[in-house]
Amino acid sequence: MPQILDGNRVRDEIKAECRPRIEKLVAQTGRPPGLAVVLVGNNPASEVYVRNKTKTAADLGIYSETITPDADITTEDLLKLVRVLNLRPEIDGILVQLPLPKHIDEQAVLLAVDPEKDVDGFHPYNMGLLATGRPGLRPCTPAGVIQMLRRHAVEMEACNAVVVGRSTIVGKPMALLLLAENATVTICHSRTKDLAAVCRTADILVAAIGRAAMITADYMKPGAVVVDVGMNLVTSRAEAERIFEPGRMAGFEKRGSQLVGDVHPGDVARVAAAYTPVPGGVGPLTIAMLMQNTVEAAERRTGAITGTIADA
Numbered sequence: 001m002p003q004i005l006d007g008n009r010v011r012d013e014i015k016a017e018c019r020p021r022i023e024k025l026v027a028q029t030g031r032p033p034g035l036a037v038v039l040v041g042n043n044p045a046s047e048v049y050v051r052n053k054t055k056t057a058a059d060l061g062i063y064s065e066t067i068t069p070d071a072d073i074t075t076e077d078l079l080k081l082v083r084v085l086n087l088r089p090e091i092d093g094i095l096v097q098l099p100l101p102k103h104i105d106e107q108a109v110l111l112a113v114d115p116e117k118d119v120d121g122f123h124p125y126n127m128g129l130l131a132t133g134r135p136g137l138r139p140c141t142p143a144g145v146i147q148m149l150r151r152h153a154v155e156m157e158a159c160n161a162v163v164v165g166r167s168t169i170v171g172k173p174m175a176l177l178l179l180a181e182n183a184t185v186t187i188c189h190s191r192t193k194d195l196a197a198v199c200r201t202a203d204i205l206v207a208a209i210g211r212a213a214m215i216t217a218d219y220m221k222p223g224a225v226v227v228d229v230g231m232n233l234v235t236s237r238a239e240a241e242r243i244f245e246p247g248r249m250a251g252f253e254k255r256g257s258q259l260v261g262d263v264h265p266g267d268v269a270r271v272a273a274a275y276t277p278v279p280g281g282v283g284p285l286t287i288a289m290l291m292q293n294t295v296e297a298a299e300r301r302t303g304a305i306t307g308t309i310a311d312a
């Protein structure tokens with residue numbers, strides 16, 4: 001039987017480790033760590049994500065506030081709003097929920113966030129720290145994957161790791177974090193030739209593509225560790241029948257849709273030595289890592305972690 005890499009367990013561990021650090025910060029500074037979330041417009045999926053983030057913050061005793069400008073806010077006004085948050089001393093972390101409306105210059109907004117408060121880890125300054133192997137705030141989802149692998153004692157050193165996907169949010173930082181663990185890393189994308197053959201070289205295969213169940217048995221080396229970052233909502237019955245074996249359609253039948261990763265769920269259970277399920281794998285870790293980054297940002301700002309990000 002393959003090992004199932006349990007994201008809920010790792011999430012709970014990470015949250016439990018945050019609690020005493022938060023208590024210590026409160027004792028030292030007289031206030032909890034503070035997180036500001038900027039949610040522009042009324043994207044329903046973003047509203048759910050933000051609600052889950054602020055709920056987790058409240059559960060941990062992190063102060064959070066959500067700022068909700070209308071969808072027609074200008075880039076200039078959004079930049080002003082971010083600059084005000086940069087200056088507020090009780091705010092340690094700033095998160096601008098993506099995607100932003102199309103008319104807004106997303107890069108300019110992300111660049112405006114003070115790197116010391118950049119709890120998403122998307123600022124080029126923090127990406128630069130990651131690329132040069134220095135401490136700093138790391139993007140939450142790939143940092144969560146590393147925690148998942150470490151806490152299930154998956155050996156990363158000297159293994160062949162293949163990352164499918166090269167986004168700034170997941171694929172690229174994932175590859176850099178695996179490199180920092182001394183893996184030999186290959187990054188693949190939509191122009192990669194014979195993707196299946198490259199994936200079959202992987203001891204650790206990370207799929208961050210956004211295509212439901214694309215990674216089938218042909219892409220997996222028997223005995224590989226497979227990490228599925230994908231979150232895709234399958235709403236077509238034909239697609240669900242391609243993915244799920246007869247008798248495993250109950251979730252789809254009940255809701256008329258089903259959350260599916262980028263990895264074929266039946267194939268990975270047959271071929272891999274260990275894998276992250278969807279749901280219950282990588283998904284729960286992103287928010288836990290956001291909380292950890294907020295605590296870390298607060299510690300750095302109060303000097304509890306020696307040195308600032310600037311001289312890390």
Ligand code: NDP
Nearest residue numbers: 141165166167170189190208209210229230231282283286
């Ligand atoms: P992007 O769309 O930004 O990037 C997708 C990447 O996959 C691109 O690099 C693209 O290549 C590559 N790709 C697309 N199609 C193929 C293909 N046929 N063959 C090979 N490579 C391909 O997505 P994200 O990185 O933001 O997200 C990836 C997945 O992870 C999504 O399902 C998303 O929902 C999920 N996600 C989950 C999170 C979580 O908390 N669990 C958090 C963030 C994302 P190219 O660059 O050439 O276009």
